[in-house]
Amino acid sequence: ANQLACLLRQEGLQQGEAVGILLTRSVNMVVALLGVLKAGGTYIPLDPNYPRSRLDHIIEDTALRQVISQSNTHELLALTGITQWLLDDNQLQQQLSQYPTTNLARNVNANSAQNCYLIYTSGSTGKPKGVSIAHRNAMAMVQWGGEFYQQDELAGVLASTSLNFDLSVFELFVPLSFGGKVIVVENILSLLSEDIAGIRLVNTVPSGIDALVSAQRLPSSVVSVNLAGEPLKKVLVETLFAEHSLRRVVNLYGPSEDTTYSTYYEMTSAPSKEPRIGKPIANTQVYVLGAQEELLPLGVTGELYLGGAGVANGYFNQAELTASRFVKNPFSHEADSRLYKTGDLVRYDEEGQLCFIGRTDEQVKIRGFRVEVAEIEHHLNEHNSVLEAIVLVTQGSNEQQLQAYVRTDEEETGLAQQLRSHLLSALPEYMVPSRFVFMAQWPLSANGKIDKQA
Known part of the structure; x- marks a missing residue:
């Protein structure tokens, strides 16, 4: 971690600058987190299981210049102009071995208001x-x-x-x-x-x-x-x-x-x-x-x-x-x-x-993850076959589940799989409803609004 921190500082990492972490779960993941913090940076988690479009949004939003990744994750990034440090690369390992293993002089303290990390959560606007x-x-x-x-x-x-x-x-x-x-x-x-x-x-x-x-x-x-x-x-x-x-x-x-x-x-x-x-x-x-x-x-x-x-x-x-x-x-x-x-x-x-x-x-928790149903509805409504969509939470046998109600005038055959694939291209899997219900019209209440209870 100290050697990685030395490398990041030498390569011009600025105080508080964001560094992406795109790694599978291993010792290297911990090394990367500590290395970024020791260098005075801010770590940005990039889950390899996330869709590329979601990773790209986080990278663009934080203006990342550097990402710590590995040989089987670095191709997940579609954006160019980003320096990627592959921690399992032999050449990088040799380069790191040239740096001292001692702690660096700290440039941030425990009472600092500088960002330590950014975590992206579900957003009601359709973007995390x-x-x-x-x-x-x-x-x-x-x-x-x-x-x-x-x-x-x-x-x-x-x-x-x-x-x-x-x-x-x-x-x-x-x-x-x-x-x-x-x-x-x-x-x-x-x-x-x-x-x-x-x-x-x-x-x-x-x-x-x-x-x-x-x-x-x-x-x-x-x-x-x-x-x-x-x-x-x-x-x-x-x-x-x-x-x-x-x-x-x-x-x-x-x-x-x-x-x-x-x-x-x-x-x-x-x-x-x-x-x-x-x-x-x-x-x-x-x-x-x-x-x-x-x-x-x-x-x-x-x-x-x-x-x-x-x-x-x-x-x-x-x-x-x-x-x-x-x-x-x-x-x-x-x-x-x-x-x-x-x-x-x-x-x-x-x-x-x-x-x-x-x-x-309407924010809910699914397996501990915070989910804004409006974000799921936003992406469903972008699909050409969907006239309107509503996502609700139902109680499954052991946990809460997401269920999508979709108003459509098209044939239902294969549409559920199409919508699932469409959502997986933009959202983490835990945000994809487990069931799709297709409807020609909504149940309406006396005031003419959608009756979600029905």
Whole structure:
């Protein structure tokens, strides 16, 4: 990582400049992240499983000049004029070996407002939007993680999450910052077929852990389980404690705009009620506010606003959207203090723990990934055979699923596959509906609008 950082600096990497990471999951992935940060750059995750058009949008939006890739991923980039460093190339390895392995002089500190990374999430306009996370934001979450988790839990943390999903920030940087070990796998379902020793902490989504429990593949070495990204059901936690010798299960909540985790709910035994999203982590403030941004009392549902050290810089190159979601903090005397409007509806229970109720908009979570259904509808409506499309979320046997309703006057034969292929050319696979329903006309309500409930 130090040698890579030396190379990047020598090649003219500017302070805070973005560098793309287009790598499969391996030791080289971790080397690349650390190398970019040590050089003073900002890392931009580019998932090799994403469609080329989505990768190109991220590259154009961030004006990337350099991408760290490898021999089997570099051809995914259609854009020219970008320097690509192939970490598995023998010539580059020889070049890197000429640089010192010692730490570089730091040109950024832990309190810096400079961007540390950008994560692109689904956007309602049809294009993904980048969330700008500063070093000070990431350090606040890492510091909390190092204090909350014990050394033997961090001694073997499973890293199973895509870099494009911010659970990866916890999985990689918390254990490495506190002398722990990172165990990199392709994804959480790798444990269904692989026997991996030394895993102490698993950090994933409820549907992922449910698959392992159902197949009896959660390693016996695991002492703690972190679950985030989806609503956590009481029955799953009961099963975990009944079938495994766990120290604790932690239900974690947090949007990318507040740096991975904002609140936590710790369980050391089977809960008597549905798991809450709990209370704020260190250096985070939570507010349940009404329509006039007034504080609401215990038990009353309102929108969750987040403040504190984790609040991101905003949305990259989107000043108007940033201003609408990152608002002045009326509860702080600091002039630059801001709150993030999550769009999540919550309330306090009688014990003062936050309960998640729902959303103020149509944003959903699918296998932990944040999805704006408007982005899917945007791409469906671009297809020549589609008059209009609506995407809704339905409850499958184990998890929520996306279902597309398509108004069309064409033959349905083969159209579902055409639409699926069309969406896969622009969207990650997790955003493609599992089912398409074709309709000649919409069901309308009494006021003449589409009756989505029907």
